[in-house]
Amino acid sequence: MHKLSIPSLALAAVAALSAGLAHADQLADIKQRGSLVCGTLGIAEPFSFPNPQTREIQGYDVDFCAALAKSLGVKLEVKMVAVPARIPELQQGRVDVLAANLGWTPERAQEIAFSDGYYVSLTKVATRRVDGYKKPADLSGKRVAAAKGSTSEAGARKVIPNVTTVTYQDPPAVFLALQQGKADGIAVSELVLVKWQKEVQATAPIDILEPELFSEPWGIGVRKSEPAMLKQVNEVLESMEKSGEATRIFDRWLGTGTTYDMRRGFKIEPIKG
Template sequence: MRKFLLFAALFVAGAVAAHADELSDIKSRGVLVCGVFSGAEPFAFQDPASRELRGYDIDFCKAVATRLGVKPEFKVVSLDARIPELQQGRVDILAAVLGYTPARAEQVSFSNTYFVSQMKIAALQQDGIKSVASLAGKRVGAVRGSSAIAFLRNVLPGATVVTYEDAPSGYMALAQGKVSGFAATEVALHRFAHKLGASNPVVVLEPAVGSEHWGLGIRKGEPALEKAVNGALLAMDKSGEVDTIFNRWMGAGTEYQMKRDFSVTPIPQK
C-alpha cells in the first residue's frame, strides 16, 4: 500500500510538472490556441466570403504566435465562458475584448496593453452640442449594464441616464431625439455613425468619459508565457507592427477614422 501511495504521489507530481510550463507545452505542440470572441467587428468576426476569422484580435494572435515560433489556432468563445475556457486549459491565451478590472485580474493574468477602449458620447450634429459639459442636465443614453453608466454618473452627475437593451436601440433613440447623447465605446459610435448616420449626422464629443485597458488573458501561474507574450507585444510595438494592425482595422482609411493614442505598457492597476 505504501508503495502504491508513493507511486501515485510521484505520478501526480510528474503530471503537474509536465504541465507546469505552458510556454514549453505550446512550443512542443507548435501551436498557440487563441480564444477569441467573434461577434465584435472590427476585433474578430467571420468574413462572409471566405468564412475565415478576421480582425484586430486575430492579427494580434497571429503576430504573437509568429514571434513565439508557432502557428496560431483559433477557438471562438463567448463573453461569459472566455475566462473559464482559459482557466480550464482549453485555450492558451485570450484575445477576446478582455478589458481589465480588478475582479478579472484575480482570475487571470493580463498582458501589457494592446488596446485602450475609450468611452465617449455621440450627439446629433443638428443640436449644436459641442462638448460633454454641454450635456449637463440632459437625457443621455447608455446600454443597460454597461460601464458607460458609471462613467456618465461620475462625469455628468446632473444628467438623466436612460438605459437601453443594446447599442443599436440606444443609437436609434439618439437619432430620433429621445436622448441628447448616447454613450458607448468610440469604436461602436464611429461604426454606427458610418452605417446609420448619413441622413442624420452625429458628432463624437471630447473628452472621453472613461477608458478601459485591454490585455491578452493568460492563465495564472504561467510567468514564462506571460514574459514571452509581453516580449512579443513590445517587439511588435518597436517594429511598427502594432501601428500597422491598428491602422488596418481602425485607422484613417477605415470607417472608424481613429488614431492610436496608447502604448504597449503594463496596464494601470486601478
C-alpha cells in the same frame, strides 16, 4: 488500515508531481497540441470580425493572436466569446488567451493576469442628433445602453449623474437599442461610434459627445496560474513594438485610409494599475 510501502509512496509522489507539472506547463501543452486557442469577440470591427469573402475572423486583435501563435510555432485557432463570458471562458480553460477588447480594471486584475497594454481605448457616449444632447452630463436621469459585462456600463454609471444603464449582449444590439428609442444614449468605444456615425449620417445621424467617459488600456488576458504564458505574451508584444509590427497592425485596421482615419497615440507598455 491499508498502508502504502515506501516505494509505492515514492511512485505516487512522482506521479502527482508529474501530473501537476504537465497541467501547469501551458506552453508545452499548446506546442504539443499544435494550436493556440485565442478568445475574441468576433463581432467587434475592426478588432475581430468576419471577412466578407471568407467569413474567417480577422482584425486588430486577431493579428496579435497570430503573432503569438507564430512565436510558439503553432497554428492559430480563433474562438468567439461573448463579452460577459470572456473571463469565465479563460478561467475554465476553454481558451488559452483572450484578445477580446479586454479593458484593464482592478476587479478584472483580481481574476486574471493582464499583459502589457497593446491598445488604448476611449469610451464615449453617442446620442441621436435630433435629441440635441451636447455632453454626457446632459443624460442625467436618462437611459444609457452598454454591452453587458463591459467597462462602458460601469463608466456611464460613474460619470453620468443618476443615469439608468441598460445592457445588451453585444455592441450591435446596443446601437439597435438607440435606433429603436429604447435608450437615450449609448456608451461604447470611440472607434465603434465613429464607424456607426458614418454609416447612419444620411438617414439617422448621431452625435458623439465630448468629453470621453474614460480611457482604458487593453491587455491580453492570461490565467493567473500561467506566468510562463504571460512572460511569452509580453516578450512578443515588446518585440512587435520594437520592430514596428505593432504600428503596422494599427495602421492596417485603424490608420489613414481606413474608416477610422486615426493616428497611433500610444506605445505598448506595462499597464499601471
